[in-house]
Amino acid sequence: MIIISIKTDTPVAEIALFQDQKKIDTITWEAHRQLADTIHLKMLQLLEQNSKKWEDIQGVAIFKGPGSFTGLRIGMSVANALAFSLKVPIIAALGENWRQIAIKRLLNQEDEKVAIPEYGSDAFTTTPKK
Numbered sequence: 001m002i003i004i005s006i007k008t009d010t011p012v013a014e015i016a017l018f019q020d021q022k023k024i025d026t027i028t029w030e031a032h033r034q035l036a037d038t039i040h041l042k043m044l045q046l047l048e049q050n051s052k053k054w055e056d057i058q059g060v061a062i063f064k065g066p067g068s069f070t071g072l073r074i075g076m077s078v079a080n081a082l083a084f085s086l087k088v089p090i091i092a093a094l095g096e097n098w099r100q101i102a103i104k105r106l107l108n109q110e111d112e113k114v115a116i117p118e119y120g121s122d123a124f125t126t127t128p129k130k
Contacts, residue, residue, distance in 0.1 A: 002052065003059040003106055004043065004082070005099050008035060008075030009067020015039075017046055018061075021103055025050050035074050043078075057086055061102035064092035066120020076117045083115075090115050 003018040013031035017024040027046050031038055047053060062079040065072050076092070083090035089111030093102040 001058045001107060002056050003061055003103055004046075004057050005061040005063075005102065006039075006075050006079050007063040007098075008039070008071040009063055009065060010071065011068075013039065013042070013071070013075075015043055015046055016099070017050055017052065018103060020107060021100070031071075035071060039074065039078055054082075054086065057082070057088060059088050059103075059106040060090040060115075061099060061106060062090065062092045062115050063098050064094050064115060065118035066094070069119055072117040072119060076115055080115055092116065094118060 001020055005016045005018065007014040008031070011030060011032045012028055013035055014026060014028045016026040025046060027042050029038065029042060047056070060079050060083045062075060064076075079090060089106055089109070091102040091105045091110060091112055092115035093099070093105070095101065
């Protein structure tokens with residue numbers, strides 16, 4: 001099973017490609033405020049440099065948090081859209097071994113259908129001025 005993993009909770013984003021539990025390749029980059037502009041390009045780069053296409057992806061593993069509200073929201077949106085459009089399972093996990101947990105669940109044919117982030121706290125929002 002070809003699995004793509006996505007971690008976008010910090011300014012340094014990371015995506016990786018796995019064949020079952022064996023890591024094929026990883027890309028990390030300083031995404032900061034450019035995550036929405038760069039994540040799709042980095043995913044395409046990862047696939048191309050490993051002679052893979054979007055259609056080769058058979059599962060999506062995503063880090064669910066805690067972390068940056070915007071980073072997690074962007075990563076989750078991309079992961080959910082990818083899983084939905086490819087009709088493949090998605091698993092969100094947290095903790096130090098999140099990737100191993102998510103991959104194991106994917107290999108056990110689990111599917112959350114929609115991954116939901118866990119931010120770790122309420123989102124910071126400004127109070128209305130009126």
